[in-house]
Amino acid sequence: DVKVTQSSRYLVKRTGEKVFLECVQDMDHENMFWYRQDPGLGLRLIYFSYDVKMKEKGDIPEGYSVSREKKERFSLILESASTNQTSMYLCASSLLLEGSYNEQFFGPGTRLTVL
Amino acid sequence: AQSVSQHNHHVILSEAASLELGCNYSYGGTVNLFWYVQYPGQHLQLLLKYFSGDPLVKGIKGFEAEFIKSKFSFNLRKPSVQWSDTAEYFCAVNSPPGGSYIPTFGRGTSLIVHP
Secondary structure, three states: OOOOOOOOOEEEEOOOOOOOEEEEEEEOOOEEEEEEEEEOOEEEEEEEEEEEEEEEOOOOOEEEEEEEEEEEEEEEEEEEOOOOEEEEEEEEEEEEEOOOOOOOOOOOEEEEEEO | OEEEOOOOOOEEEOOOOEEEEEEEOOOOOOOEEEEEEEEEOOOOOEEEEEEOOEEEEEEEOEEEEEEEEHHHHEEEEOOOOHHHHHHHEEEEEEEEOOOOOOOOEEEOOEEEEEO
């Protein structure tokens, strides 16, 4: 079974702090994603990566950056956390199959609260 | 850009009732379609997917979905729900090669099943 793990289930940070969210997958997937999940808004893509050191902006990249130094690890960075970044953050990975992204495998999520 | 609409935001049913959750998308070309489920406190996981072939797709736990290309729809159905189906359900669509490889998610439908 594919396993996607996230470094923390719950995190509380103060406004202005730099925040690192880590995600690791164990199935050698090329593609990794970071979403935020908010009630009534569904999943919104922040960034994704299709290879080591490669990244693409998603729908809501402002205030975030990412790092992918190893294939299995994809980090989300909040450079200066703000209260409007309080949310559930989901990491996912997937294979590229026949020229298309296949199903995604999700981590358990990190609930981040910024005070 | 691809958009995905889930018309039912909250659905409340009694056990043994039939379920149909709507999902419509905007892109007119080739699409790959997914339904994901998030049970309380658990990871998002795949219920079923459609890439090609028979437009009636069967998934886990008795769920099925029908792809109707002319209606741009991929509705999720279950003939008789159980209390354990209480969860949030997300429709997702990607549209290679002419559109976006990255899945776009709907806003989700919260299903509550009363015993």
